[in-house]
Amino acid sequence: MTQSISLKVPAELAHPLFFPEKETILEKEHYAGWSVSIPFEAFPYELLYYNDVESYTPWTKGAFHVKELMEKWKGIDTECSLLFSERKVGRTLGLMKQGIGLFLTAVFWMHGKPVVLSDFRLQIKSLNHIPVNLAERLSFILERPASFHSYRQLSELFREFEKQYVKFMIKNKNKKTSKL
Template identity: 85%
Template structure:
């Protein structure tokens, strides 16, 4: 039987798009290891980390998990595309929230850090493998997550990020061979 625990939403993750309340409930055991079925928009590993609860820290090996995150986005992307083409804009918010959560997770984890929402712009200044004007583009998306233009921007960010990820993996594979 899994035990649910109540956690405070830490300052680092305090953002109205993702957390409308100041507390959330998680099944701690579910995050003791890697789970490809986690709800990324809820940042469960980060919630546990910032609340000093021992759990798996995927950002320590983030590059290993990014391919999976990119695959998840492809499913969300096609669902969003369909909803926007059918003019069902009201149904896109949940998917966009998942997509933005995945994107933030991928960017932070590739740089070996847990996600920080509260001051993501400052955090991302030191990141090297990111799309151009990332902070501004993310701010636009976060301000209007259910808009078609936000979806197009997020889709483009994922495309650019995937290229950065491939370069990062090639570079790191070559540097490991030289060791």
């Protein structure tokens, strides 16, 4: 039987798009390890981590999980594209929220850090392998998450980030082999 626990939304994750309430509920057992089949919830591992609840810390193996996060985005991207083409904009917010969450997770985890939403513009400045003008572009997306222009921008950010990820993996693979 899974145990639901109530968690305070920590200052690091306080953002009205993802956490309109001050508390949230998680199934703790789902996050003891990693599984691609876990349904999307906004930053569950970080919620547990910032609340000092023992769980898996995927950012410690972040680059390994980034590929899976980008695969999840491809499904969301397809759904969003279809909804926008059918002019069903009202049904895109949930998907866009998932996509934005996946993107932020991928960026932070690739750098070996848990996601921090509070003052994310400052946090992003400390990261190396990111798309150009990321802070400004993310601000635009977060201000109007269900708009078509935000969707296009997020899609483009994922494309650019994937290139950064590939470079990062090649560079780090070469570092490992040169140490042998």
